[in-house]
Amino acid sequence: MSEAAQRAFDLKTKPRGSLGRLEEIAVRIAALQEVTVPPIPAPAIVVAAADHGVAAEGVSAYPQEVTAQMVANFVAGGAAINVLAREAGAQLVVIDAGVVTPCEQPEVRSLRFGAGTASIVRGPAMAREVAAAAVEAGRALAAELVGNGIGIVALGEMGIGNTTSASALSAKLLPAEPAQVCGRGTGLDDAGLARKVEVVASALAVNDVAADDPLGVLAALGGFEIALLVGVILGCREERVPVLLDGFITGASALVATRLEPGAIDALIAAHRSPEPGHALVLAELGLEPLLDLRLRLGEGSGAALALPIVRSSLALLADMASFDHAGVTDAGR
């Protein structure tokens, strides 16, 4: 149906192709949904939080307690993603996928797979069965959201240390050298960055898993929130609902998801470009070009939330613009 959607755009009162990437995005969603004109979707932002044993290795500028503190901030409505969810008119779904201290607030959905992962420099982050269960939980969550009327899902995450996990996953799966994928995360200095590269190299050495076993790689190097988001992506693909990726961590989830099921790429839209060097490599591997480049390095789903109005506008243009014939405008491109 992507041809039908592109034909519909070509009849609209504008030069052919002049809406650029907006046409591309709407046409991709039309293809995903096998319709000519997709409906305007109700958006949700799924923010999955979890802790990482590797945080003990000094790979973050922030202490581990900040993961739980930020979940409390999400509940209180004071974080960036709260503001951006309100601006985008999106439902915010906060998941505790395995914070060290369980998040007891009733507004947090508890889908816990442990009290933080084990440190990836000592062995696998989690058992293979746990990774599989987290993926399945994400898949079920996607189905539930779609059952409740959600038509587009933006992904976000919170977890001190999780750019290290994303770096290790990316280095393994792309593959790439640790120094190519590691960045400063939320604010490492030069010594911290060098330490992070060493930690990722150690994690790859300690965890001798085959790159063509994506579930094994996820269990060895991943995080609970990353595994859950892998499942959300796969579930959304099954439901034909587009998924807006955020930065490097959700990108690593997408990389795992497409290795598990290559067709998952059809549901994915890259919202923004993170300054983390690994993110550009992951996007290139996925063949996705981000919609925004605003030098965001926050995570939480902030970039994905900012791209929601752009995706919505692309669908509104396809649905609501007049055709040349209808509007009585001369079509020079006919």
Place this chain on the structure above:
Amino acid sequence: MSEAAQRAFDLKTKPRGSLGRLEEIAVRIAALQEVTVPPIPAPAIVVAAADHGVAAEGVSAYPQEVTAQMVANFVAGGAAINVLAREAGAQLVVIDAGVVTPCEQPEVRSLRFGAGTASIVRGPAMAREVAAAAVEAGRALAAELVGNGIGIVALGEMGIGNTTSASALSAKLLPAEPAQVCGRGTGLDDAGLARKVEVVASALAVNDVAADDPLGVLAALGGFEIALLVGVILGCREERVPVLLDGFITGASALVATRLEPGAIDALIAAHRSPEPGHALVLAELGLEPLLDLRLRLGEGSGAALALPIVRSSLALLADMASFDHAGVTDAGR
């Protein structure tokens, strides 16, 4: 007040600077308005339409009649900018600044300065007094909008042939060679592009005006809609209201406006990057980096409209995010 706004951002629950360009935009608006936390502004999109005598030289893929047809489309609600204005919750203000056939619809504001400009390959587009009057009308329009509660203005335009006028203005003021600034507009082929370069070179040769006389350059090479938008920019600057530029044509207006009053730059935000080669040169001269790069080449204010939610979000983040102290989140950057 930009320091106070940046300090306020630095106390928010996020790593310092991690909201990237969103912080930069909100801080610039705070400086413009001399406040720490600007209010969330009500948006208007001003789309000025006019015809260009130079259209007779074969510089557009579309016939001149399309200008009036598209204004009728704006009134009927079927154009891209109608959809995008609704999506952004913005008031759409359509101006007839000098379409060949006057736009008689009551929804169109008539601020006409002629029935299309004279061809710039034969002499000046308009008299100097007419250019001055159009600028003053734009200035008054800005004051009126702000008086009615508008707090941010996105600029748009419609006028077959107006990328040729923008190219000539840019070539004169930057300065640059015609071949450096001319692009395919809404869809010229190679021969059409070569013709456009020749036409701009002729216009520059015929109109012997000094580059340090911006009003003279505007009268010689401009369009009525471009002159009106120059005035809207100057008026918004006086009212301390930010202006979102669209593509190359509104960029040419900004170039003229800042040559008339250099302080006008403080009000300007570049919304998107047009594929027209002259646009990048104009943005570099203005020192502005666009928020979006979506390969739009439509005009109408489409890029400016798409950037409105981003600017709004930047101000909402400054206004509404919690501080580290208030949220009980550990601040590693302190």
